[in-house]
Structure formats: C-alpha cells, structure tokens
Amino acid sequence: MARVVHPARHYLNDGYGISSWLLTRDHKRIALLYLAAVTFFFFVGGAMAVMIRLELATPVGDLVTDETYNKLFTMHGVMMVFFFLIPVIPAVLGNFLVPIMIGAKDLAFPKINLLSWYIYIIGGLFTLYALIAGGVDTGWTFYTPFSTVASTTNVVPTALGIFITGFSSILTGLNFIVTIHRMRAPGMTWFRMPLFLWSTYATSLINVLGTPVIAITVLLVAAERVFHFGFFDPRVGGDPVLFQHLFWFYSHPAVYIMVLPAMGVISELVAAGCRKPVFGYSFVAFASLAIAVLGFLVWGHHMFVAGESVYSALIFSILSFLVAIPSAVKVFNWTATMYKGSVSWETPMLYAYGFIGLFTIGGLTGLFLAAIAVDVHVTDTYFVIAHFHYIMVGGTIMGYLGGLHYWWPKISGRLYNEGLAKLSAGIIFVGFNLTFFPQFVLGYLGMPRRYHAYPPEFQVLNVLSSAGASILGVGYLIPMVYLMWSLRYGRVAGSNPWGAVGLEWTTSSPPPTENFAETPVVTWDPYEYPAADLEGHVA
Amino acid sequence: MPEAVHHHHPALAHHFDDLAQQKEAATLGMWVFLATEVLFFGGLFLVYSVYRAWYAGAFAVASHELDVTLGTINTAVLITSSLTMALAVHAAQLGQRRLVILFLVATMALGAVFLGIKGVEYYHKFVEHHVPGPSFAFEPHEYARHAQIFFSLYFIMTGLHALHMVIGLGIMTWMLWWAWRGTITAEYYSPIEVSGLYWHFVDIVWIFLFPLLYLIGRHA
Numbered sequence: 001m002a003r004v005v006h007p008a009r010h011y012l013n014d015g016y017g018i019s020s021w022l023l024t025r026d027h028k029r030i031a032l033l034y035l036a037a038v039t040f041f042f043f044v045g046g047a048m049a050v051m052i053r054l055e056l057a058t059p060v061g062d063l064v065t066d067e068t069y070n071k072l073f074t075m076h077g078v079m080m081v082f083f084f085l086i087p088v089i090p091a092v093l094g095n096f097l098v099p100i101m102i103g104a105k106d107l108a109f110p111k112i113n114l115l116s117w118y119i120y121i122i123g124g125l126f127t128l129y130a131l132i133a134g135g136v137d138t139g140w141t142f143y144t145p146f147s148t149v150a151s152t153t154n155v156v157p158t159a160l161g162i163f164i165t166g167f168s169s170i171l172t173g174l175n176f177i178v179t180i181h182r183m184r185a186p187g188m189t190w191f192r193m194p195l196f197l198w199s200t201y202a203t204s205l206i207n208v209l210g211t212p213v214i215a216i217t218v219l220l221v222a223a224e225r226v227f228h229f230g231f232f233d234p235r236v237g238g239d240p241v242l243f244q245h246l247f248w249f250y251s252h253p254a255v256y257i258m259v260l261p262a263m264g265v266i267s268e269l270v271a272a273g274c275r276k277p278v279f280g281y282s283f284v285a286f287a288s289l290a291i292a293v294l295g296f297l298v299w300g301h302h303m304f305v306a307g308e309s310v311y312s313a314l315i316f317s318i319l320s321f322l323v324a325i326p327s328a329v330k331v332f333n334w335t336a337t338m339y340k341g342s343v344s345w346e347t348p349m350l351y352a353y354g355f356i357g358l359f360t361i362g363g364l365t366g367l368f369l370a371a372i373a374v375d376v377h378v379t380d381t382y383f384v385i386a387h388f389h390y391i392m393v394g395g396t397i398m399g400y401l402g403g404l405h406y407w408w409p410k411i412s413g414r415l416y417n418e419g420l421a422k423l424s425a426g427i428i429f430v431g432f433n434l435t436f437f438p439q440f441v442l443g444y445l446g447m448p449r450r451y452h453a454y455p456p457e458f459q460v461l462n463v464l465s466s467a468g469a470s471i472l473g474v475g476y477l478i479p480m481v482y483l484m485w486s487l488r489y490g491r492v493a494g495s496n497p498w499g500a501v502g503l504e505w506t507t508s509s510p511p512p513t514e515n516f517a518e519t520p521v522v523t524w525d526p527y528e529y530p531a532a533d534l535e536g537h538v539a
Numbered sequence: 540m541p542e543a544v545h546h547h548h549p550a551l552a553h554h555f556d557d558l559a560q561q562k563e564a565a566t567l568g569m570w571v572f573l574a575t576e577v578l579f580f581g582g583l584f585l586v587y588s589v590y591r592a593w594y595a596g597a598f599a600v601a602s603h604e605l606d607v608t609l610g611t612i613n614t615a616v617l618i619t620s621s622l623t624m625a626l627a628v629h630a631a632q633l634g635q636r637r638l639v640i641l642f643l644v645a646t647m648a649l650g651a652v653f654l655g656i657k658g659v660e661y662y663h664k665f666v667e668h669h670v671p672g673p674s675f676a677f678e679p680h681e682y683a684r685h686a687q688i689f690f691s692l693y694f695i696m697t698g699l700h701a702l703h704m705v706i707g708l709g710i711m712t713w714m715l716w717w718a719w720r721g722t723i724t725a726e727y728y729s730p731i732e733v734s735g736l737y738w739h740f741v742d743i744v745w746i747f748l749f750p751l752l753y754l755i756g757r758h759a
Contacts, residue, residue: 104554105553105554106553108564108568109568110552170572174571174572177571178564178567178568178571181567182563182564182567183560208571209574209575211575212575212581212582213578213581213582215579216582216583219695220582220586220695223691227672227694228671228673229672229691229694229695230671230688230691231688231691231692235684236684236687236688237590237593237594237684237685237688238590239589242589246582246586249582
C-alpha cells in the first residue's frame with residue numbers, strides 16, 4: 001500500500017521563478033494557471049450575481065437602475081458561461097488528468113496548450129475592459145437587431161473577447177482529441193479508458209465543431225456594428241432570427257460542453273466512492289457521444305416563440321426529448337453502481353450525490369421546456385432561469401467541486417480538512433436549492449426574467465432566493481480557505497489516499513513533471529476494485 | 540513502444556516515443572483544425588444560402604458587378620499555388636532541400652499575386668460605392684437593399700479567406716526558414732506536409748467562393 005511520503009521531486013518544485021510558470025509547457029502547471037484564472041472570473045461573475053439578488057430582494061427597483069441591472073445580468077452571464085463554466089472542468093481537471101489517465105508524458109501539443117491559456121487571458125482582458133468601460137446590456141445572448149443597431153454599450157469588445165476566448169476552447173479540444181487518439185500508453189485501449197476521458201473526448205468534439213460557429217456569428221455582429229454590414233438588419237432585408245439560429249447552434253451544445261465533463265467526473269467519483277466498476281461502462285461511454293451528437297440537433301427549442309414554423313418546432317421538440325435518453329442512462333447507471341456498493345460519505349461523494357439529484361431536477365424540467373405548449377407558457381420566465389442553473393450550477397459546479405476535492409490530494413500532494421469540506425458541501429447544497437427552487441415557482445407563476453422590479457406578491461419567493469444565494473456564496477468561499485490552507489498545512493496525501501484505481505493514483509502526489517517514472521503498461525480494465533483494496537482506504 | 544530504437548532525432552519532442560507518433564499527432568491535429576475551419580466558413584455559407592434563396596434576383600444582378608476576369612485569373616493562380624505546394628511536400632519527402640525552398644517561394648509568390656489582385660478588386664468596389672454601409676450605392680435601385688447583403692457577404696467571405704491566405708503566407712515564411720536552415724529532412728518533413736494541408740484547405744474554400752460569388756446567373 002501507498003506509504004505516506006512527499007516525493008522529493010515533483011512538478012511543483014521543478015522550477016520556482018515566475019517564468020517557470022508563465023512559460024511552462026507542463027500540462028499540470030497549465031492546469032493550475034487555468035485554475036487561478038477561472039477562479040478569478042468565477043468571483044467576478046459571482047459579484048454580479050450578488051448585485052442581482054440584492055436588487056431582487058425588494059419588488060421596486062431601488063438598488064440599481066434598470067440600465068445597470070441589464071448590464072449586471074449580461075456580464076454575469078458572459079463571465080460565467082464563457083469564462084468559467086465552459087473552460088472550468090476541461091481546462092483545469094482535464095488539462096491535469098488527460099495525459100496522466102492515459103499514461104502519457106504530456107498533451108500532444110504542449111506549446112499550443114500554453115498558447116490556449118494566453119488566448120483565454122487575452123479574451124478575458126477584452127471582456128474585463130468592456131466591463132470597466134461601462135458594461136454591455138444585450139444579455140449574454142446578443143440578440144439582433146438590439147445588439148447590432150440599438151444598444152449603445154460595449155458590444156464589440158465583449159464580442160471580440162468571446163471570439164478570442166473561443167479559440168482557447170478550440171485549441172484545448174483539439175489537443176485532447178489528438179492526445180486521446182495518439183498518446184495512449186501501451187495496453188490503454190479505448191474501452192480501458194476512464195469514463196472521464198470519454199466525456200472529455202465528447203466535449204472536445206463539441207468544442208471543435210461548435211465553437212467556430214459562435215466565432216463567426218459574433219464576428220458578423222461586430223462587422224455589422226463597426227462596418228454597417230447588413231447580415232441581420234431588417235432594413236436591408238436581413239433576418240434577425242437567422243442570428244438566433246447561428247447563436248443557438250453553438251450555445252445549446254455549449255450546455256453539453258459545460259455538463260458532459262461534470263458527468264465524466266461523477267463517473268469517476270461514483271466508482272471510487274462505491275469501490276465498484278461503473279455499471280454498464282460502455283453505455284455510459286456511448287451516452288456521452290450520443291449527448292454530443294444529439295446536442296447539435298436541438299437548438300430550435302430556444303426559438304419556439306421566435307416565429308419558428310410549427311413543423312420545425314415539432315421536430316426540435318422530439319429531438320430535445322431524445323436527449324433525455326442518454327442523460328437518463330447515465331443517472332440510472334450511477335445509481336445502479338451504488339447499489340450494493342461500499343458507499344462512502346466522503347466529500348467527493350457528497351458532491352456526486354448532489355450532482356445526481358440536482359441534475360435530475362434540471363434535466364426533467366428541461367423536458368417541460370422541450371414540450372412546446374409548456375414552453376410557450378414559461379418562455380423568458382424564471383422557470384427557464386431555474387432550469388438552466390440546476391444544470392449549470394447544480395450540475396457543472398457540483399461536478400467540478402467534487403472533482404477538485406477528489407483530485408486535490410493528487411494536484412497538491414496534501415489532504416484538506418474533511419470536516420470543513422463536508423460542511424461546505426452541505427451549505428452549498430442547501431444554499432443552491434434555496435436559491436433556485438423558488439425560481440421554478442416564480443417562473444411558473446409568470447415572473448419574467450431580466451427585470452429589476454416585479455409585482456409585490458412575488459417578494460416572499462424572491463427573498464427566499466436571495467437568502468439562499470447568500471448561503472451559497474458562503475459555501476463557495478469556505479473551500480477557497482481550506483484548500484489554500486491545505487497547500488501548506490494539510491497532511492501529506494501519499495500517492496493514493498482514496499485507495500482508488502486508475503493510472504493517476506499509481507504515480508506520486510504531486511506527480512513528477514514527466515508524470516510517470518516509467519511509461520505504464522496497462523493490462524487491466526477500468527475500475528477493477530478487488531475487495532482487498534478496501535483496507536488501503538483512508539477513512 | 541518500448542522496443543523502438545531511440546535514435547534521438549533533434550526534432551523529436553520529449554513526450555513522443557518516436558518521430559512516427561509525432562507525425563501522426565501533427566497530421567491529426569491539422570485535420571481536426573480543418574474540421575473547425577469547415578464549421579467556421581460553414582456559418583458563412585449558411586447565411587449565404589439563406590439570402591441567396593430569398594433574394595436570388597438581387598444576388599444575380601449584384602454578382603454581375605464582380606470582375607469575372609480577375610476572379611478567374613485568381614482561381615488559376617491559386618490552383619497553381621496548390622500544385623507548387625504539393626511539389627514542395629514531395630520534394631521535402633525526398634529531402635531535396637533546394638527544391639523545397641524553390642517550390643515554397645513559388646507558392647508564396649502565387650499567394651501574394653492572389654492577394655494583390657484581390658486588393659485591386661476591393662479598390663474597384665470601394666470606388667464604385669459597393670462597400671456596404673452609409674455610402675453604399677447600387678443600380679438598379681430596386682435591388683439596392685438586397686445587393687447590400689450580397690456585398691456584405693462578398694466582403695466578409697473573401698476578406699476572411701484573404702486573412703487565411705495572409706496567415707498561410709506567414710506559415711510558409713516559417714517553413715522557408717526551417718527548410719533553409721536544414722531542419723526539414725527526408726526523416727522529418729511533417730511540418731511541410733501539415734502546412735500544405737492548411738494551404739490546400741484555403742484553396743478549396745476559394746473553389747467554393749468563386750462560383751458562389753462570381754458566377755451567379757451566368758448560365759443561359
């Protein structure tokens with residue numbers, strides 16, 4: 001069993017200067033650069049959310065003006081979607097784990113990997129500039145003709161920021177695809193790969209095929225604003241709805257860019273937390289690909305009220321329902337994995353339980369929205385807001401935090417404080433539900449999104465939601481503290497603190513720069529948990 | 540592949556087992572990137588298709604304003620540059636350093652000719668007030684609104700294509716430097732091959748742009 005010692009030489013002490021970080025090609029260090037950057041943008045986007053919930057504590061618009069409110073929810077959406085949720089799991093956990101999980105020394109293109117971080121930062125600076133220069137008020141969806149003709153705010157810098165950051169996603173996705181195809185260690189066949197890699201692969205496909213479409217779309221919006229080209233301008237015969245088609249062709253699959261990696265994380269957590277192979281491995285693997293493919297065929301469900309023909313709406317509705325099948329396959333298979341498993345109550349598993357429950361609610365309410373008649377009733381209400389926050393926050397962030405806790409001992413070589421971690425997982429779960437469950441009710445009762453004032457009878461539910469948001473905020477701050485604390489004071493983790501299987505647990509914690517002393521040769525199936533392994537488990 | 544002979548070729552990056560694996564990775568990487576590019580231009584072709592279907596008459600009339608002679612010359616120039624590019628890759632595979640340099644220079648020269656002719660065409664459109672925006676003017680007047688969409692598409696599509704050409708010229712300059720200093724050998728020619736894939740892709744985009752923009756409504 002793993003002896004608990006800190007390795008003498010690892011990627012964190014392989015060079016100390018600033019340039020050893022800013023010019024690194026080591027995928028593990030680049031993962032940490034991303035960790036710092038996405039955390040920063042998470043708190044910028046979170047600050048906007050704080051302002052939004054404060055404003056909505058009272059029915060009248062008393063804290064900020066309506067125009068400021070428009071900018072707040074726009075920048076909240078832009079920051080969270082493009083600069084946090086889309087990159088977070090692939091760029092942090094994926095960057096760290098993809099090469100290690102397949103037994104490679106690095107990603108296929110280490111320089112491109114570093115380049116993608118710089119591209120992300122440059123895109124982020126453009127968007128921060130837009131924020132500081134006065135913000136943008138179009139909503140994160142940039143609907144034309146408001147974004148092209150009417151809005152007087154910083155649409156172009158924001159659009160350029162999104163355009164630039166898109167290339168970071170594309171290059172990361174490209175790197176993962178090539179790495180998974182070409183860099184697997186001897187014996188690491190496709191069906192011996194951890195499920196996290198299947199979902200990362202599926203995500204990368206969407207990144208590579210979807211992101212260029214949003215890139216060209218925001219470029220057309222920018223060209224229309226700057227050069228007065230007419231693509232979506234009704235005055236020259238352009239069609240604003242065409243913009244919506246292009247926008248959602250990427251932005252619906254983008255939801256799967258956010259949630260698929262989290263699903264991959266959950267598969268790892270459930271297997272390790274139950275000490276069993278994931279039930280129906282190949283079904284879970286192919287469900288990831290199915291979600292990626294189907295995700296490209298459902299964008300029209302965002303446009304049921306935008307003058308879409310009844311027949312296309314019907315087709316898009318049916319296709320949207322189909323996404324529920326691979327999603328449910330995953331949920332059922334995780335649950336089946338737990339059945340008669342040695343189920344753990346450690347922090348990563350708490351997040352896994354949270355994910356499964358919240359994703360199920362988010363997914364099932366997605367079916368409400370795929371049903372055309374219901375969708376017409378709740379379009380642009382808080383029902384939609386609650387639905388996608390259950391997927392993006394309840395799903396993606398739960399998965400991310402679960403994964404961050406699970407692999408933290410590998411990343412840092414230290415253990416965090418388990419008591420505080422469990423406490424904050426609980427606070428996040430309670431705070432999340434208190435924030436967003438009332439919004440389902442508000443939306444069903446008819447409260448529209450994107451207004452800074454509302455009828456007084458909605459106040460009780462809004463106050464509950466704002467109270468939940470403050471609890472959620474505390475829950476997010478606590479891990480910041482104890483994870484930082486653990487870097488210096490945490491107990492030394494040893495190479496395999498969970499007694500888990502998987503190549504990442506066979507190398508030291510933190511791993512050496514080249515990941516493995518010797519290239520591993522894989523002769524076993526994924527998640528082979530012999531009963532004897534239970535004893536190596538740190539309780 | 541632990542059995543592989545580790546002849547440490549100077550171009551072999553530390554994280555690959557051998558040059559063959561490195562070449563496979565580079566080639567796949569470029570193909571995946573080109574898939575991205577297909578979707579990037581695909582968005583433009585979609586917008587084009589929608590408005591072409593709606594405003595077929597205006598698109599045909601506006602298309603006649605483009606200079607077919609220059610467009611045809613440019614098509615020929617670009618196809619020839621694909622030939623010289625393919626010859627450069629072939630020479631690289633055989634390790635013929637001087638021929639690689641010759642064909643790369645020829646490819647770059649043809650690319651520069653293409654961009655020059657494109658610039659002349661842009662200048663003409665500018666003089667004729669066919670650049671979309673407040674100063675846009677078009678006869679016959681009933682087609683002016685929809686012609687503006689045509690010219691918006693013309694400039695964004697050919698403009699992004701030209702930008703790809705400029706990037707291609709940058710890559711070719713880089714490859715020229717590598718060929719010059721002797722990095723490119725019969726053992727290690729994949730950078731030329733991968734750059735060639737990119738160059739051919741940019742050519743193929745033009746093969747679609749040329750008929751869609753220049754040749755509308757010209758058949759009897």
